[in-house]
Structures are given as structure tokens and as C-alpha cells.
Amino acid sequence: MGALTVAREFKLVPLDCPTCGAGMRADGEDVVYFCIACRNGYRFDVETRALTAVEVSFVALSHTSADHYRPFWLLPARVTMHERQAKGGGFSGLMSFFFGGGESEGAEGEGTFVVPAFRIPLAAVSELTRRYTEALPGLGEKLGERLLGGCFGAEDAQKLAHYALIASEVNKPDTLTRLRYDIEFGLPRLLGVPFTRQDKGIADAIFGVTVPN
Numbered sequence: 001m002g003a004l005t006v007a008r009e010f011k012l013v014p015l016d017c018p019t020c021g022a023g024m025r026a027d028g029e030d031v032v033y034f035c036i037a038c039r040n041g042y043r044f045d046v047e048t049r050a051l052t053a054v055e056v057s058f059v060a061l062s063h064t065s066a067d068h069y070r071p072f073w074l075l076p077a078r079v080t081m082h083e084r085q086a087k088g089g090g091f092s093g094l095m096s097f098f099f100g101g102g103e104s105e106g107a108e109g110e111g112t113f114v115v116p117a118f119r120i121p122l123a124a125v126s127e128l129t130r131r132y133t134e135a136l137p138g139l140g141e142k143l144g145e146r147l148l149g150g151c152f153g154a155e156d157a158q159k160l161a162h163y164a165l166i167a168s169e170v171n172k173p174d175t176l177t178r179l180r181y182d183i184e185f186g187l188p189r190l191l192g193v194p195f196t197r198q199d200k201g202i203a204d205a206i207f208g209v210t211v212p213n
Helices: 093-099 122-138 154-170
Strands: 032-035 040-045 050-054 056-060 068-087 108-116 140-142 175-185 189-198 201-204
Touching: 032 189, 056 068, 068 093, 068 122, 068 154, 093 108, 093 122, 093 154, 108 122, 108 154, 122 154, 154 175
Parallel strands: 056 189
Antiparallel strands: 032 040, 040 050, 056 140, 068 108, 068 175, 068 189, 189 201
């Protein structure tokens, strides 16, 4: 029996900032990067195999302190509800955030999903996405810090946004029997969120949600 050999092409991409040439630090799985020298952000584009510029902002609240910052994707979105059937109750969680009290077919709502770009359990993805999506309009901004651990690209974040939206709707007192909706995503950006180190992992500095490190 003959053996089949599959040739794979690899390309090394230097982690030098395309804008200023400074070296950028990264963890092994990172696909998003931030240059602290010129304060520009980048993501690795799988198709072009190159670093592509992406807008980055950082959360700043006066009562928080942070050991480091973790990346979240900001995904502007328009959500359209086509059909929702449930026994009792109305929208809750992220559905309530996007639609308010309206549940009519064809209802539309706009907002920005805030989705963790680093590896954590799905339950924590859902909780942090809901909390920061709802809180985003009230968050302040500051100049950039180091931003590490971003192993999920924008396409992965879109899938996680769908998960968080459905999870927040399923975890309700009523019985959801049918749900059809669409999400139209806009241009992705990155948000640095402050985290502190804990005995059992790390916790975001605003809501205190602890996740494994």
C-alpha cells in the first residue's frame, strides 16, 4: 500500500509593528496584537497571512485597578427577529438589550457585542459577553496598555456572539420552543478590558467574574 504525503506551506510572519517597526510581544496562540510603542493594533489575516490594522480602545474607570488587560472583540451588529415562540415571559438577557420590549416579527435592534477574544469556558463567554455588551455605552476609554492572550479572530467572535445571544435567551423561566433571527455584523474593533490575578485564575476588574488563567 502506498503512502500519501500532504505538503503543507508555512510562512513565518515577523512580529514587528508594521507602523513603527517595534517588536510586539505575543503568546503562542495569539492572533491579535498591540504595539505599545505607537499604540496601534493588528490582527493576523489568515487569507493574506499578514498583519492587518484594527482599531483598539481600552476600558478606563476611575475605581478599577488592573494587573493586565485582556482583548475583547467589539462587533457592531443589527439583529433581526424573524420568529420567537415561547410559553410565558418575554425577552431577557441580550435579546432584551437589543429589542427592548418588542417581540414582533421583523423587529430590529442595533448594538455592539463585546466578546472575549481569549480562551475561557463557554459559560464565562456568555456571562462576560452579556455584561460588557450591556455596559459598553457607559465605559470610558484610556490610552493603550499591553494586550495579551487574543487567540480568537473576529470570525470566531461572531460565532461566540450567536452563542451568547441564544444562551441568554434559553436561561429564562419560560420555555423557548422556536427562535429564528439574523445578525448583520459591522466592522470589528478590539477592546482592552482590565483584569486582576486571583488565586483560582483571573477576574475582570469591573464585574469580578473569575475565569481560569
